[in-house]
Amino acid sequence: MKACVLESVGNIIYKDVPDPILKDGEVLIKVKACGICSSDIPRIFITGTYTFPTIPGHEFSGEIVDVGSNIDRALIGKRAVVFPLLPCRQCHSCKVEEYSRCENYDYFGSRCNGAFAEYISVPIWNIVTFSDKIPYSLAALCEPAAVAKHCVDFGKVKNGDTVAVIGTGTIGMIATVWAKIFGASKVILIGRNNKKFTFAKKLGIDYFIDSSKENADVDFMKITNNLGADVVLECVGSNQAINKAISSAKKGGRIVLTGNPESNITFEKQVYWKILRGELTVKGTWNSSFNNRINDWETTIEYLEKDKLPIGDLITHTFSLSEYRKAFDLMRLRNELSIKVMFTM
Numbered sequence: 597m598k599a600c601v602l603e604s605v606g607n608i609i610y611k612d613v614p615d616p617i618l619k620d621g622e623v624l625i626k627v628k629a630c631g632i633c634s635s636d637i638p639r640i641f642i643t644g645t646y647t648f649p650t651i652p653g654h655e656f657s658g659e660i661v662d663v664g665s666n667i668d669r670a671l672i673g674k675r676a677v678v679f680p681l682l683p684c685r686q687c688h689s690c691k692v693e694e695y696s697r698c699e700n701y702d703y704f705g706s707r708c709n710g711a712f713a714e715y716i717s718v719p720i721w722n723i724v725t726f727s728d729k730i731p732y733s734l735a736a737l738c739e740p741a742a743v744a745k746h747c748v749d750f751g752k753v754k755n756g757d758t759v760a761v762i763g764t765g766t767i768g769m770i771a772t773v774w775a776k777i778f779g780a781s782k783v784i785l786i787g788r789n790n791k792k793f794t795f796a797k798k799l800g801i802d803y804f805i806d807s808s809k810e811n812a813d814v815d816f817m818k819i820t821n822n823l824g825a826d827v828v829l830e831c832v833g834s835n836q837a838i839n840k841a842i843s844s845a846k847k848g849g850r851i852v853l854t855g856n857p858e859s860n861i862t863f864e865k866q867v868y869w870k871i872l873r874g875e876l877t878v879k880g881t882w883n884s885s886f887n888n889r890i891n892d893w894e895t896t897i898e899y900l901e902k903d904k905l906p907i908g909d910l911i912t913h914t915f916s917l918s919e920y921r922k923a924f925d926l927m928r929l930r931n932e933l934s935i936k937v938m939f940t941m
Contacts, residue, residue, distance in 0.1 A: 599713035631655035755779035763831035
């Protein structure tokens, strides 16, 4: 099969590789769509994966074309998305089904081969099937959508809340949609790219704040009646964004940090005092729930099936796998507006 293989940092090659070996308890998936996560760019070009060679890609959907032994063959031909985390099932977190906190997890696309490929074999436990009502490309947004839902869950967003979302990437955009679904009365999107606000309007966002403008803080406080937001969802990971999240919360407010930092985070004294004297609740999250109590993936698929999660417009560019250089250059150079860039097979 063909795949994009990361041989070393910055050295990714489209080439022939052996087909996956289907093991007991696994299904073979023909990949139909795979999103390029913003984390894939530094992983490919700066930090590398955990071992080499590795096939990146963890936001994917596809068709089940074969199954291992003791698995119902009726699954063949079904469409599926895949929770990309492979838990160890031995640590304390796994025993209480908090798999995103697993101490020894594996992960498609970074710790083991992912879906920038024609085929991938995955444990049946990791799949969620969906109907042909959902296009494969839209289904491939299930991973960032599940992460965004998890973030909103951690913020305990409820009816009447004012919610601020910092970051206009895929997860930030989808978090605004979930916040509205969960009953937020006002959703404020904060970012520095005015062009992305055009897409935000399609999602039904109430207010937009350009954080690069001199009067941005004044405008924000006016919207929140000079109180700040009940819930702030930080979806960037930069020092500036995290400080902004803390300063944007009302007293007694709730902050969820989701953005993945690329460098050390520091707080100004006044910002740190805001946490203490405002008695803020600060939580961190990085993945999604996938267990018998809460399954963000099944919920996301349910909302997509019912056309209640209008996020398809976030897919701004699609490429074939062989056009990988164009896709990566688009995201690295940022010469053209993009939100979700995706490989479609």
